[in-house]
Amino acid sequence: MQKSAMINNEIIRKRLAKRYAKERRFRLYGVASITISIAFLLTLLVNISLNGLPAFQQTYINLEVNLDEDILGVTSSSNDKEFLQGNYSKAIKSSLKTLFPNVKGRKNNKALKQLVSSSATYQIRDFVMDNPNMIGTTQSFWFLAKDDIDVFIKGGIDRSLPETDRRIKDLQLIWIDQLLFDQRLEKRFNFTFFTQSDSREPEQAGIKGAVVGSLLVMLVTMLLSFPIGVLAAVYLEEFAPQNNKWVDMIEININNLAAVPSIVFGLLGLAVFIGLFGVPRSVPLVGGLVLTLMTLPTIIITTRAALKAVPYSIREAALALGASRVQMAFHHVVPAAMPGILTGTIIGMAQALGETAPLLMIGMVAFVANVPQGIADPSTVLPVQIYLWSDSPERAFIERTYAAIMVLIGFLVMMNFIAVIMRRIFEKKF
Amino acid sequence: MMNKRSEFDVEINDTKGTPFIDNAKISARNVEVFYEKKQAIFNTSIDIGKNQIVAMIGPSGCGKSTFLRCLNRMNDTIQSCQIRGEIKLDNEDIYARQQDPVLLRARVGMVFQKPNPFSKSIYDNVAYGAKLHGLTSNQVELDDLVEKSLMRAGLFNEVKDDLHKPGTGLSGGQQQRLCIARTIAIDPEVILMDEPTSALDPIATAVIEELMIELSKKYTIVIVTHSMQQAARVSQRTAYFHMGHLIEVNDTNTVFTNPEHQLTENYITGRFG
């Protein structure tokens, strides 16, 4: 053995422990990075679930309402117009009064009425209009509780705080305890959240309008971006001439557009679709148009990847049998690549579904209390609804924001799940 | 099976020739290598003499490269690879628990088929190993080491003005000599060469071959080659592999003039391979 090698070996050996310690540290950084990322994800999901789950329940108040002709101001023979003008809130007031006869004073009476949501009057009105023969009887109703009461029942308000620091008065606390004792307060599944649209009153607010709006926007986006994206990708992959300036230009533009901030697409929508073409603001049509332009690069890029994966032999076989290039592309290559294309489209759609910023630009932030009936009706979408609610001071709205996020993520999980299954099918194919 | 023996599976359990010698630098005994379930090397035993050049020849896929990579535990980087048997370097089992692959690879250097300089300057390529292992204590020593190594690899005069240009900018032959320079910079005891000239033109090949002979004065060299002429030109001993079996080991002259095994003869006379 050479002498120098011996010395070298000693030097190397001495440093080995240090080097391995470094190696372990480096590995640790790697594990830590992944752990931090995943921990953040889990914190996010757990935080949202814990805060959002209560919103799927809603407190209801049970009251016996005397549907007296004198109180309501309507009779069983009244016409629709008279029914609409009936004094239903008086019926609720008197019903509350019978439960708590000792309440005195304007302020306290108002606080008492604040136990029940304002939707209670419509509930009675609808009941009376459907069953005019019940007028004069006393009926038991379950009304939505006011949002503050709901939050309190779910444990969101600390009763040990001084009265001025909480949104529920001392008197109301006493009444709530009484109602609880009488089993007149009950938590039930929050159907309102799924069957109603946005409202100024948290307990009456739901996501139906936003979900329908999202679906309409997705419909427009899908109908436009899928055919356009696939045709563009087929052109670029199967037909585009090499070294053509225009084709190069298209490629550069697609790659760049994929990385342009989404808000810039919103500016484009505002200036071109709304400003130039006069498409009305806030409607799913213009939302769909903007999101189409935004998702096109994604769909084109993934579709091209799927087309690339189709073996060249399929093309040669088709051409050898006398098919034209168009027939080859649309009868053989595109069907073979379809699962991949659909996967890419779903991923693009999932992106579009979660997108918020460009829609703010084109006015989809308006307060819309109705379910949109078509692509030309003002509407909002689920992520924008989340944005709108997130800004509210009411605790019940914040809770609903979390719940709406859960629904949105639920949709996204579903779409990605379908995409994963598609990918499985795709992988088996070749 | 037994009654249908072809000329190719005659007695390949025993290695012909002289696999064992005195004063071996590396001695491998009963080495077997598996990739998952597939066996790549069967029961191979061979001694590699000190300051000798040993050439390993054989048809593609015969396991010669796999065996070479066992000698500095490069196969450790492949998860599915399993090795049985015993390989000793200076009578130390290199697969023993206390043996460290890092130290081992500093002692057993390797040059690959395709020149693979790092995307660093020529200087940093050569200085890489010394810096890793802390072989030099100051800049002057390091400069000196880089110069010496390049000199011994016969590259210094060509690159002395471009030491800080990227190593990837050199020609193929120069890149391969750069890889040799960076290997000898850490002063190993053994250098493994895996078809070091197969990606080079004949002139560059000749330069490398000369270099190998020069280096064998100081180092033990094991070279895998697909060129029998190369084996004949540079090596003292030649080992012939066939389908994972070591068929025959002997002095290079003997192997090429008077092979003992039918398979060896078939190969060197060009009947297959």
Add this chain to the structure above:
Amino acid sequence: MSFSVTVIVLFALLLLGYFVGRKRSIYVSKNNTKPLHSLPQYYGYLVALWSCLPALLVLLVWTALNSSVISSMTISYFPEQVQQLSKDDLSLLVNEIINLSESKEVLQDSMKQAVVSKYLHLVELSQQLKVGVVFILAFVGMFIGFRLIKPHTRARNLVEKLVRWTMVACASIAVLTTIGIVFSVVFEAHQFFKSVSISEFVFGAHWSPQGAIREGQVGGSGSFGALPLFVGTLLISFIALLIAVPLGLMSAIYLSEYATDKFRAFAKPMLEILAGIPTVVYGFFAALTVAPFIRDMGESLGLQPASESALAAGIVMGVMIIPFVSSLSDDIICAVPQAMRDGSYAMGATKSETIRQVIIPAALPGIVGGVLLAASRAIGETMIVVMAAGLFANLTLNPLQAVTTVTVQIVTLLTGDQEFDSPKTLAAFALGLGLFLTTLLLNTISLYMVRKYREQYE
């Protein structure tokens, strides 16, 4: 007849055209000694396209231009002296007319009443003319298509030519989109720079666009020095990259070089989920959970962080970009040839030494390209900063203070109901132009770097 009904009828004509064309071509080929050039279905396509396409194009163009043409025609119905009004007032007046015409009330103002009735008449006329022209075109088209069913018509070639041009048009939408973006932001930004100089916009340290809407203000405009916005954007993006680049890069390295298959199969989708969460969710989380957490932490350390600190938005944005950085780096690290790794291991380098001293330097151009792309992402990210960063311009580099960003200001300036031509809304487009140019530059450089890097190892 409404738009959708017209479209449905046109599609019915399309189907009709197809079947008629096919039937006819079968008939022609039976009664003709010379066979038809193409298969019957291609003649069907030909007739269908002729009957539907020109009509559909006219319908779309007409609908798109309808309202603007009618508005400008409505202006001409106003008396002379009204037409002397400024452009803005005129457009307001037209809007009023449109609103009045929908309410259908009888008006006191006879002038307006006259215009309203003329306007309604115009709308009616345009509608009838549109439907008429569209259907005449449809039938003329069908007739032309029908006449084309002859042996020497190369129906397949004609249809395929159309398909090709359609594909070219679809692919060209990408270019049109870019042109649309450039035109929309440049045009409005140009208007803006008429009243505010570029140097004041870029280097001015005072940003308060709110001043612009107060009446009777001297000069009539707020201050539009966007420097604090740029600094705020860079500050938050920098914090985000400070989180995302090391974590993303280390995750990618661990997953590609160290992790077992099983761990990778678990961790990779987890990181992908992080990328799939909508930004509005991140924004909400930043505003409601992270920001208060940082405020409390800071206070317990004796600092006074703002409740909407740049740090909170930056951290959450950083986490959002982690998967982006890690998947880009993963691709790039995998592109480094195995031979280079082997070379390093054979020198006796440990794995981490190989990664740090061989793989990362080799992959550096690609990684830098990826980081630039991530920076472009961070700069253009909107929802997180809208929800978790401040609204008021604050020229500071302190991450514990509230800063505002370009995207936040664009959203604030453009949501809510202002008239379209105020300096406030125009300023949003000027900011948009800056944002677009910055990200375009970053994207171009990074795409170029990544491409060059890949070519190196191909």
